[in-house]
Amino acid sequence: MPELPEVETIRRGLERELCGHTIVRVDWRGGPLRHASPRPLRCLQGQRVRHVRRYAKFLYLDVDDGHIIVHLGMTGKLLFCAPDEPERPHTHLILGLDDGRELRYVDPRRFGSIRYTDSHDTATTHYGVDALSPAFTAAHLADRLAASGAPLKAFLLDQTKVAGVGNIYACEALWRAGLSPRRLAKNTPRSRVEPLRKAVVDVLEESLAQGGTSFNDYVDTIGEPGKFLLQLAVFQKEGQPCPRCGAEVRRMAQAGRSTFYCPGCQR
DNA sequence: ATGATCTCCTGAGCGC
DNA sequence: TGCGCTCAGGAGATCA
Numbered sequence: 001m002p003e004l005p006e007v008e009t010i011r012r013g014l015e016r017e018l019c020g021h022t023i024v025r026v027d028w029r030g031g032p033l034r035h036a037s038p039r040p041l042r043c044l045q046g047q048r049v050r051h052v053r054r055y056a057k058f059l060y061l062d063v064d065d066g067h068i069i070v071h072l073g074m075t076g077k078l079l080f081c082a083p084d085e086p087e088r089p090h091t092h093l094i095l096g097l098d099d100g101r102e103l104r105y106v107d108p109r110r111f112g113s114i115r116y117t118d119s120h121d122t123a124t125t126h127y128g129v130d131a132l133s134p135a136f137t138a139a140h141l142a143d144r145l146a147a148s149g150a151p152l153k154a155f156l157l158d159q160t161k162v163a164g165v166g167n168i169y170a171c172e173a174l175w176r177a178g179l180s181p182r183r184l185a186k187n188t189p190r191s192r193v194e195p196l197r198k199a200v201v202d203v204l205e206e207s208l209a210q211g212g213t214s215f216n217d218y219v220d221t222i223g224e225p226g227k228f229l230l231q232l233a234v235f236q237k238e239g240q241p242c243p244r245c246g247a248e249v250r251r252m253a254q255a256g257r258s259t260f261y262c263p264g265c266q267r
Numbered sequence: 268a269t270g271a272t273c274t275c276c277t278g279a280g281c282g283c
Numbered sequence: 284t285g286c287g288c289t290c291a292g293g294a295g296a297t298c299a
Contacts, residue, residue, distance in 0.1 A: 003292060034275075034294085057293075074293055075277080090277080109276045111293060123295095150270060158270090159294075166292055213292080235292095256272065258290085272298075281289080 002072045003166035004131060004204055006212035006226060007057045010078060013221030014052040014061070017080055018103065022048045023063070025096030033092065034073065035113040039066065041093065044116060056130055056163035058123070066118040073111030079104050080221055124163070131164040131200055138194040145185045145193065152188065153181035154255045156200070161185075165200060168213055168235050171260045173199040175234045175244075180266045181252075181259045206231065234260040 002010070028041045047063040054060070061068035070078070081102045093105040093114060105114060128144065129135040144162070148155050155161050156170035165173070174181050176199035179192060188196065207213055212226030219225050233243050237260060238251040247264025 006292080071293080073276095074291070107276095108278065109291090111275070111277095148269085154270075157293090168292060255270085257292095270299090272296105274296085275294100277291105279289105279291085281287100283286090283288105 002057065002076070002212070003169055004057060004164035005169075005207035005228070006220075007059060007072065007164075008054055008132075008208055009212045009220050009226065010072075011052050011054040011059055013080075014049075014059070014078065017221060018049050018061070018097075019052060020048065020050075022046065022098040023095050024098050025094075027094040027096070029092050031092050031110065033107065033110050033113045034071070035115055037115045037117075039116045039118060041114065041116050044068065044095070055124060056127055056159055057166070066116060069113075069115045069117060069123070070105075071113045073107060073109060073113070075109045076105065076107040076112030077219060078221055079106060079219075079223065124159075126160050127163040128159065128161045129163060131162050131204055136162065136197065136201070138197050141197050142190065142193045145188045148185035150185055151181060151254060152179055152183050152185055152196075153259050155185040157255060157257065162200070164204070167257050168232070169200070169203050169207070171235045172203045172233060175242075175260075175262060175266060176203060178265055178267060181254060181261050183267075234262060236260065 023044045026042045026045050044063060047065060049061055049063055051062040057071060059070040081104050083100060083102055088106050090108040091104050091106050095103040129140060148161060152174060153170055156165045177196040179196060207228040210226060210228040211220060211224060213228040234249050237249045240249050242249055242262035242264055245262060245265040247262050249260055249262055251258055251260050
C-alpha cells in the first residue's frame, strides 16, 4: 500500500498527534506480523513518544527508552480512534494514550511489522540514500546506475539502490523522464541522470503535497485518503492514451511486478 | 556480488 | 448468486 509519500504523510500525522503523549496501555493481539519484536511491546507502557522519524518506508517512533520501528507493508494502517470506536478486523495492536485516545495498527495481509528495539535499526543498514534526502544527488545516482546491470524499473524498486521508491512512483518517474523501464541502469546516458533524479523527486514531492496516492484502502492517521490518484500518467492506465504522445499505455511484468509504460515516448 | 524468482497473507474484482 | 481465478502499493530469503 504505502510508498514514501504515504509514509511521510502518516509520519506528519503522528508527529502532530502522537508526540509528547505517553503510552498508558498496550494491547498486542499476537499477530504474528512479518517480524517478531526484539523487545516485548508491552514494555512500551509508561513511555512517552518523543519524535517520529522516517527513513525510506520505515517509521521510527522514538520513545523514552528505545525506538518503535514500523513498516506498513502493503496494507498496514495506523489510526487514531476513540476507545468506543468499533474495532476493525485485523487489528493487531492498540496503544492506549494518556489523553484517552487509542492508536491502532490494522493490517489485513500482515506484511507489515512493528518492532520495539533499544538499538539502531539493522534492517536498513544496507539501504541506499532516501530519495527525498539531500544526499540523493545526480552524481550519487550516476554512480549507482553505472554499477547496476538491472533494468531501470528493478533498479528503482531496489531499496538498496535508492530507498523509498515503490511500484507506483517507479513507473511514474520513468514515464516523466522518458526512459524505458527495460533499459539497463548502466546504459543510462549521463545527460539523462539528472532528469531521472528530478523525475523521482518531483513525483514523490507532488504526491506528498496531495497527501499521497490512494487506491483502495490507504488512509492517513485520521482516515483521509490521498488525492494524487488523479495525477497518475501511466500507472494502472493500460490501454489508455499516453498524456504526452497519445500512444497506448502498456503493461508488462518485471521482477514479478506490473510495470506500466508508454512504448511511444519512453526510450 | 548481482539479479531474478518465490513467498508470506487477505481481500477485491473479474469472468463464467 | 456464487465459485474460482488473478492480482495487489513490499521486501526478505533463496536460487542461478
